[in-house]
Amino acid sequence: MKKMNLILTLILTAAVLSACGTKSQAAAENPDSAVTAETVGNASESEEETVIPRSPDADPNADVDLTTLTSNMVYAQVADMMYTPEKYTGKVIKAKGLFSVYHDEAQDKNYYAVLIQDATACCAQGIEFIWKGDHAYPDEYPEIGKEITVMGTFNTYEEDGATYTQLLDADLTVNS
Numbered sequence: 001m002k003k004m005n006l007i008l009t010l011i012l013t014a015a016v017l018s019a020c021g022t023k024s025q026a027a028a029e030n031p032d033s034a035v036t037a038e039t040v041g042n043a044s045e046s047e048e049e050t051v052i053p054r055s056p057d058a059d060p061n062a063d064v065d066l067t068t069l070t071s072n073m074v075y076a077q078v079a080d081m082m083y084t085p086e087k088y089t090g091k092v093i094k095a096k097g098l099f100s101v102y103h104d105e106a107q108d109k110n111y112y113a114v115l116i117q118d119a120t121a122c123c124a125q126g127i128e129f130i131w132k133g134d135h136a137y138p139d140e141y142p143e144i145g146k147e148i149t150v151m152g153t154f155n156t157y158e159e160d161g162a163t164y165t166q167l168l169d170a171d172l173t174v175n176s
Contacts, residue, residue, distance in 0.1 A: 062151055063091035071119040078116050078125040085156045085165050093167055094151040095127055096175065099142045110137055114150050128166040147175040 058065035064081075066074045078095075081088050097116040104111065113126035129150045135141065142148055152170030156163055 059094050059151070061092060062094035064088065064154075065094045066116065067094055067096040067149060071117070074116055075118040075123070075125065078127065081127075081154070082125065082165060085154070085163070088154040089156060091154050092151060093127070093154045094149065095167075096147065096149045097124075097127075099144060099146045099148045099174075100126060101137070101141070101144055112137075112141070114148055128164065129170040129172070130166060130168050131172050132169045142172075142174045149173045149175060 054065070055068035058068045064077070066077060069077060074095075081093075095114050095116060097114040100113045100115045102111045102113070103109070111128050112131065113128045115124045115126045117124045127150075129152055131141075131150075132152070150167055150170045150172050152167030154165065155168045156165050158164070
């Protein structure tokens with residue numbers, strides 16, 4: 001199943017990137033275009049660079065602002081972040097979605113996440129976040145399912161033999 005998801009994500013990403021053309025081509029065809037491109041990661045000369053669509057409305061403090069992408073694009077972008085986290089490590093990510101909590105009984109530990117749904121709301125990807133500061137759950141956290149925006153530094157960590165992703169030192173805003 002993971003392999004099929006990876007293949008579908010790669011096909012979707014290739015289709016989106018090939019449809020967009022190059023940054024200079026897009027600028028030449030429509031100089032007033034609302035979309036620009038940003039290179040993510042430090043690709044070597046032999047590697048192909050990853051181009052992420054970037055809206056002029058994107059937060060200038062975020063390297064990747066998922067809040068300005070369409071629901072299909074944001075879902076594809078998050079899938080890419082999960083499959084190739086090394087491209088995003090250390091980047092500031094901004095995301096909007098639903099607040100979620102997972103409680104691990106074995107470790108008696110809570111994991112907090114922003115759930116990002118696809119266009120049909122049938123599928124969701126979660127990004128764990130560590131809220132900056134000292135906050136008590138549940139008193140200071142939003143209610144589960146409330147729409148939030150988080151922005152933090154993308155990181156990976158290993159636990160029980162698995163690699164996980166998270167946003168560190170995240171700012172959290174409850175959307176109205």
